[in-house]
Amino acid sequence: MELVEESPYRFRIDRHDPMRVPGVVFASESLLPDAGADKSLEQVANVATLPGIVDASYAMPDIHWGYGFPIGGVAATDVEHGGVVSPGGVGFDISCGVRLLAADLDLAGLRPKLGAVMDGLGEATPRGMGKGAVWHLSKGEELDAVLRGGSRYAVERGFGVERDLERCEDYGAVDDANPAQVSERAIERGARQVGSLGSGNHFLEVQAVEEVYDEAVATAFGLRPGQVTVMIHSGSRGLGHQICTDYVRQMEKVMRQYNIHVPDRQLACAPVDSHEGRAYLGAMAAAANYARANRQLLAHAARTVFSRVTGSRLDLVYDISHNLAKIETHGTDGDSRRLCVHRKGATRALPPGHPELPDDLRDAGQPVLIPGSMGTGSYVLTGVAGSPAFASTCHGAGRVQSRKQAVKAERGLDPRRQLEDQDIAVRGASRRGLAEEMPAAYKDVSAVVEAAEGAGLCRKVARLVPIGVVKG
DNA sequence: ATGTGC
Numbered sequence: 001m002e003l004v005e006e007s008p009y010r011f012r013i014d015r016h017d018p019m020r021v022p023g024v025v026f027a028s029e030s031l032l033p034d035a036g037a038d039k040s041l042e043q044v045a046n047v048a049t050l051p052g053i054v055d056a057s058y059a060m061p062d063i064h065w066g067y068g069f070p071i072g073g074v075a076a077t078d079v080e081h082g083g084v085v086s087p088g089g090v091g092f093d094i095s096c097g098v099r100l101l102a103a104d105l106d107l108a109g110l111r112p113k114l115g116a117v118m119d120g121l122g123e124a125t126p127r128g129m130g131k132g133a134v135w136h137l138s139k140g141e142e143l144d145a146v147l148r149g150g151s152r153y154a155v156e157r158g159f160g161v162e163r164d165l166e167r168c169e170d171y172g173a174v175d176d177a178n179p180a181q182v183s184e185r186a187i188e189r190g191a192r193q194v195g196s197l198g199s200g201n202h203f204l205e206v207q208a209v210e211e212v213y214d215e216a217v218a219t220a221f222g223l224r225p226g227q228v229t230v231m232i233h234s235g236s237r238g239l240g241h242q243i244c245t246d247y248v249r250q251m252e253k254v255m256r257q258y259n260i261h262v263p264d265r266q267l268a269c270a271p272v273d274s275h276e277g278r279a280y281l282g283a284m285a286a287a288a289n290y291a292r293a294n295r296q297l298l299a300h301a302a303r304t305v306f307s308r309v310t311g312s313r314l315d316l317v318y319d320i321s322h323n324l325a326k327i328e329t330h331g332t333d334g335d336s337r338r339l340c341v342h343r344k345g346a347t348r349a350l351p352p353g354h355p356e357l358p359d360d361l362r363d364a365g366q367p368v369l370i371p372g373s374m375g376t377g378s379y380v381l382t383g384v385a386g387s388p389a390f391a392s393t394c395h396g397a398g399r400v401q402s403r404k405q406a407v408k409a410e411r412g413l414d415p416r417r418q419l420e421d422q423d424i425a426v427r428g429a430s431r432r433g434l435a436e437e438m439p440a441a442y443k444d445v446s447a448v449v450e451a452a453e454g455a456g457l458c459r460k461v462a463r464l465v466p467i468g469v470v471k472g
Numbered sequence: 473a474t475g476t477g478c
Contacts, residue, residue, distance in 0.1 A: 093473040129474075130474090130475045198474085199474085200473055202473085241474045244473090245474090
């Protein structure tokens with residue numbers, strides 16, 4: 001795959017048939033995927049063939065191989081001009097995302113109670129494969145309310161406060177959820193898991209603010225140096241996974257009917273404005289609401305522990321997805337288009353002044369939450385005006401080793417010990433789970449954030465360091 | 473990511 005360096009942190013894959021638009025990769029030379037081991041640049045070019053795609057098939061600096069679309073990919077299609085929606089452009093973990101809470105407590109104050117806090121969080125956080133659930137739902141009306149209401153419903157039921165919703169993307173729920181388009185099997189899996197962490201790269205972390213890069217914005221976000229924070233990374237569990245599986249299968253069957261041909265079966269898609277496209281978007285939105293309710297419940301459990309053990313409060317900084325497709329309007333007044341923006345392992349990053357931001361964030365911009373690999377740091381960023389990829393930026397460090405490779409690299413070593421030697425408390429993680437998530441399996445998150453900022457996609461606000469981690 | 477593998 002030939003890359004042309006257009007400017008620092010920006011590489012182009014020239015359009016060639018059957019691409020409809022060029023590919024654009026935001027990265028530094030050293031962050032570019034290794035063409036021998038990782039087919040993600042080919043995936044960028046494949047995505048560029050999708051009907052209705054506009055401008056370019058974009059990739060963020062944390063790009064790596066994914067199902068059909070690369071992880072770290074952004075693609076927008078024009079709804080009025082045959083634009084398609086593709087489940088692979090969202091990913092299996094629909095509305096997977098990050099929630100950050102800030103404590104009214106400094107690290108020095110937490111230290112003496114850290115063991116008790118971690119024990120409490122370990123007990124209060126359901127995690128691992130298949131396990132549920134902070135909240136046992138009846139399959140009927142109550143799950144339906146979660147799928148329609150997301151965090152709003154969780155708050156209504158007492159699992160949070162009204163202010164939380166102002167600090168959630170979409171005020172805690174997307175509007176066009178259609179639970180009728182969610183299969184019985186997906187409902188079955190979801191009913192037992194709402195309020196659970198999952199496994200893989202999902203985690204709950206106790207952190208401290210290590211460095212502030214922009215004091216005014218950090219203050220607007222409610223962050224100051226030395227402060228304790230809690231970061232939750234989780235998604236829509238088995239429900240989102242099942243929805244993705246269901247619709248990939250369904251779209252594979254009907255693509256020919258719409259005269260759509262793609263270079264990879266995993267790019268199964270249908271026009272946004274078709275029966276199948278609308279059905280997927282309705283089900284996807286339901287899974288998005290499920291994921292938000294899930295993070296709201298996990299946050300409630302963490303708040304209960306912090307309040308009991310330390311007497312301190314946890315205020316929501318923000319909750320943001322990094323696996324979602326959204327219908328958005330982009331462009332200037334005379335030339336605006338309704339686009340279906342797929343972000344898969346990419347985060348929306350609204351600039352200061354954007355009308356969708358709550359009043360108290362209007363001047364600062366939208367908080368962008370970037371979890372680093374386990375045991376390294378995480379970042380808080382904000383959006384910038386005039387950014388090139390439909391107001392999107394990176395979502396994390398990005399894998400460089402497969403799970404299998406990572407496990408092999410840890411053979412004979414003790415991953416838990418390595419974390420504890422760095423003064424990071426660990427609760428609940430399996431040996432294998434930890435081995436798969438070791439920092440060596442990931443790119444350097446600081447280099448990723450540096451490249452994203454250098455490419456004009458976002459700005460750094462603060463860096464957070466891990467103190468304790470709860471994993472599946 | 474995922475009751476890991478139709």
